[in-house]
Amino acid sequence: MEFSSKLLENAVNEVSQLPGIGKRTALRLMLHLLRQPENQTRQLSESLWKMREEINFCANCHNISDKKLCEICANPNRVEEIVCVVEDIRDVMAIENTSQYKGHYHVLGGKISPMDGMGPGELNIHSLVEKVKAGTVQELIFALSSTMEGDTTNFYIFKQIEPYNITTTTIARGISVGDELEYADEVTLGRSIVNRIPFETSLKNQ
Amino acid sequence: MEFSSKLLENAVNEVSQLPGIGKRTALRLMLHLLRQPENQTRQLSESLWKMREEINFCANCHNISDKKLCEICANPNRVEEIVCVVEDIRDVMAIENTSQYKGHYHVLGGKISPMDGMGPGELNIHSLVEKVKAGTVQELIFALSSTMEGDTTNFYIFKQIEPYNITTTTIARGISVGDELEYADEVTLGRSIVNRIPFETSLKNQ
Numbered sequence: 001m002e003f004s005s006k007l008l009e010n011a012v013n014e015v016s017q018l019p020g021i022g023k024r025t026a027l028r029l030m031l032h033l034l035r036q037p038e039n040q041t042r043q044l045s046e047s048l049w050k051m052r053e054e055i056n057f058c059a060n061c062h063n064i065s066d067k068k069l070c071e072i073c074a075n076p077n078r079v080e081e082i083v084c085v086v087e088d089i090r091d092v093m094a095i096e097n098t099s100q101y102k103g104h105y106h107v108l109g110g111k112i113s114p115m116d117g118m119g120p121g122e123l124n125i126h127s128l129v130e131k132v133k134a135g136t137v138q139e140l141i142f143a144l145s146s147t148m149e150g151d152t153t154n155f156y157i158f159k160q161i162e163p164y165n166i167t168t169t170t171i172a173r174g175i176s177v178g179d180e181l182e183y184a185d186e187v188t189l190g191r192s193i194v195n196r197i198p199f200e201t202s203l204k205n206q
Numbered sequence: 207m208e209f210s211s212k213l214l215e216n217a218v219n220e221v222s223q224l225p226g227i228g229k230r231t232a233l234r235l236m237l238h239l240l241r242q243p244e245n246q247t248r249q250l251s252e253s254l255w256k257m258r259e260e261i262n263f264c265a266n267c268h269n270i271s272d273k274k275l276c277e278i279c280a281n282p283n284r285v286e287e288i289v290c291v292v293e294d295i296r297d298v299m300a301i302e303n304t305s306q307y308k309g310h311y312h313v314l315g316g317k318i319s320p321m322d323g324m325g326p327g328e329l330n331i332h333s334l335v336e337k338v339k340a341g342t343v344q345e346l347i348f349a350l351s352s353t354m355e356g357d358t359t360n361f362y363i364f365k366q367i368e369p370y371n372i373t374t375t376t377i378a379r380g381i382s383v384g385d386e387l388e389y390a391d392e393v394t395l396g397r398s399i400v401n402r403i404p405f406e407t408s409l410k411n412q
Contacts, residue, residue, distance in 0.1 A: 013253075014254070017246065053244065064240075
């Protein structure tokens with residue numbers, strides 16, 4: 001692409017470095033910004049830079065937070081004996097939306113994936129093991145996605161904390177509520193039969 | 207969506223105001239930026255703001271340009287007697303890529319579309335009529351998209367410049383080079399038959 005303006009070219013190049021945004025989309029977005037009041041671009045530009053520069057991670061669970069401790073870790077009503085291990089803030093938000101969980105979180109910041117250059121050293125695993133070692137944690141819930149990387153990460157953490165003898169659980173895999181059995185994949189359906197639960201328990205959860 | 211950080215929330219809200227980007231995509235982009243070096247976000251943020259603040263439009267053709275006159279208008283080898291009327295810079299780039307056009311452009315900045323609040327007053331039509339009135343222009347090529355809005359805009363401009371007696375043309379509509387006739391829509395195929403050209407002419411264009 002040949003641009004008639006270096007300013008436009010720079011902006012398009014920077015924006016097209018974002019994942020899923022190519023040069024054409026970037027150009028479309030820039031032309032949109034040029035048609036809007038200057039104010040909008042200033043706010044966009046400032047909010048991006050402010051976020052990147054001032055962002056803070058909770059000292060306890062590594063979630064994104066504006067304070068030293070995030071709201072969940074600082075809340076005395078949350079059960080600190082139960083810790084849910086997740087990949088990033090999106091998983092925290094998804095679980096919080098269910099209003100079903102009252103424990104703490106531990107945000108790893110990714111999964112072990114040598115292909116993407118993510119080793120255990122890049123993740124917040126050390127602090128998790130230290131937390132378990134300290135003795136407060138009684139149950140660790142693994143809530144990573146069930147891919148090879150997720151399973152590897154679960155297993156790696158499990159091996160590290162095995163000596164400390166705490167309960168480890170993983171979220172239930174099964175047929176989504178409201179889904180038809182005939183359209184479910186066989187692995188999920190198979191797991192949902194193997195890990196079936198007492199009917200009385202399911203009644204209570206409704 | 208409930209965010210654990212006001213900074214993140216602001217950035218997501220600003221980014222999701224861009225067309226085609228929702229809150230989820232915006233959050234994904236922000237998490238990507240947070241994983242990248244700070245430098246990348248600074249460059250992105252600066253290039254956006256710099257573009258919006260310092261952008262300049264060519265005094266002659268209204269194309270985006272860093273100087274007072276864009277490179278095309280300032281180039282003495284381009285034929286200023288022929289002016290191609292286009293919607294925005296993307297169309298200029300597309301036509302320039304063909305290397306088939308040696309004339310000038312006139313960028314309208316949109317099409318007449320009352321539904322979107324775009325009247326003739328919002329577009330660079332007045333300066334085009336003035337240019338024609340001045341007497342240098344001999345041919346005007348309409349290269350707007352062939353939608354109702356495009357046709358309306360063409361007709362509006364045509365009516366304004368009719369008294370000055372210059373040649374007006376419109377780009378040829380027809381079957382794309384390499385396309386199969388059986389898959390072409392009937393309007394396009396119909397036009398390509400009505401506006402057929404001498405075979406010898408087509409040989410020369412190859």
